Amino acid sequence: MxxxxxxxxxxxxxxxxxxxxxxxxxxxxxxxxxxxxxxxALPEASFFEMRTYYCAPGRLDALQTRFRDHTMKLFEKHGMTNLAYWIPVENPDNKLVYIIGYPNEESRDAIWNSFAEDPDWKQVWEASTADGPIVDSVEQVFLRYTDYSPKIVAGDGGPRVFSQRTYFTPEGKLPNLHARFRDHTLKIFENNGMTNVAYFDLDDRHEMGDRTLIYFITFPDTTARSTSWATFLEDPDWLEARANSIADGPILDSLKFELFTATDFSPLK
Structure with a gap:
C-alpha cells in the first residue's frame, strides 16, 4: 500500500x-x-520562632518583595525552615507576621548568626534599604508544638482566613487548658467547620511561658468564621466539655485574637 x-x-x-x-x-x-x-535535606523543625515586623509607612510591599525574592532562600540556605507568612486582615500597623523553624533550640543562635553575617544577605539588605528603612521594629517569641498539635505542612488550602488566638491561664492551669483542647476542643472545632493548623507553647524563656497557649485555626472566610463560632459555642459537646473543665475553677484568664491572610509567597496558604 x-x-x-x-x-x-x-x-x-x-x-x-x-x-x-x-x-x-x-x-x-x-x-x-x-x-x-x-x-x-532540611531537618524537621522542633523549635520555632514567630517574628512580627512593623514596617515604616508605605514600606510593607518592599518588605514582602525582599522576603519573596531573597530572604526566604537565604533562610533555607542557613538551615531554617520557612513555614508561614501572613498579613493581618486589618493592618493599621503595617505588620508582617511569620513563623520559621529550626532543627532544635541549640541550633537557633548559630543559624541566625550565620544568616546575619552572610554577604548575600548584607548585599540584599543594603539594596533594599537604599530608599530608606523598611522595618521600624521587630517582636519575636519562641515556640514549641504542644503534644497534640498538628504539624504545619506547606500547601495551598485555597482562599481562607487564619486566626491566631492567644490564651492566658491562671497560674498552674495551663495543663488543664491543654487537656481540654487535646481531649475535646480540637475535635469540636473540626465538627463546626474549623481547621486546626498548629498549637504552640511558649518557650520557657518567656515570662508567661507557663500560662500561655498560642494556636492557629482557619476558616474559608470571615463570614464562615462567624458562623462556625456561633455553632461551636452552642454545641452540646462543647458545653459539656467546658462545664467539666471548670468544675474546680476557671482555667482561662483572658484571650486575644487576630485574623490573617497568607502572603503569595507563604509555604502555608
Whole structure:
C-alpha cells in the first residue's frame, strides 16, 4: 500500500509532539523530585520562632518583595525552615507576621548568626534599604508544638482566613487548658467547620511561658468564621466539655485574637 507524503508528515509531526510532551513530563518529574530532595535535606523543625515586623509607612510591599525574592532562600540556605507568612486582615500597623523553624533550640543562635553575617544577605539588605528603612521594629517569641498539635505542612488550602488566638491561664492551669483542647476542643472545632493548623507553647524563656497557649485555626472566610463560632459555642459537646473543665475553677484568664491572610509567597496558604 502506498503511503502519501502527507500521511508520513502527519506521522512524523505526531511523533515529534509526543517526544516533546514526554520530555516536558520528564522534566516536571525531575523538578518535583528535586524539590522533594531539597525539602528532605532540611531537618524537621522542633523549635520555632514567630517574628512580627512593623514596617515604616508605605514600606510593607518592599518588605514582602525582599522576603519573596531573597530572604526566604537565604533562610533555607542557613538551615531554617520557612513555614508561614501572613498579613493581618486589618493592618493599621503595617505588620508582617511569620513563623520559621529550626532543627532544635541549640541550633537557633548559630543559624541566625550565620544568616546575619552572610554577604548575600548584607548585599540584599543594603539594596533594599537604599530608599530608606523598611522595618521600624521587630517582636519575636519562641515556640514549641504542644503534644497534640498538628504539624504545619506547606500547601495551598485555597482562599481562607487564619486566626491566631492567644490564651492566658491562671497560674498552674495551663495543663488543664491543654487537656481540654487535646481531649475535646480540637475535635469540636473540626465538627463546626474549623481547621486546626498548629498549637504552640511558649518557650520557657518567656515570662508567661507557663500560662500561655498560642494556636492557629482557619476558616474559608470571615463570614464562615462567624458562623462556625456561633455553632461551636452552642454545641452540646462543647458545653459539656467546658462545664467539666471548670468544675474546680476557671482555667482561662483572658484571650486575644487576630485574623490573617497568607502572603503569595507563604509555604502555608
Amino acid at each position: 502506498k503511503v502519501s507524503k502527507y500521511t508520513k508528515a502527519s506521522f512524523l509531526l505526531a511523533l515529534f509532539l509526543l517526544l516533546v510532551l514526554s520530555c516536558k513530563q520528564e522534566k516536571k518529574a525531575d523538578e518535583a523530585l528535586e524539590e522533594e530532595e531539597m525539602a528532605a
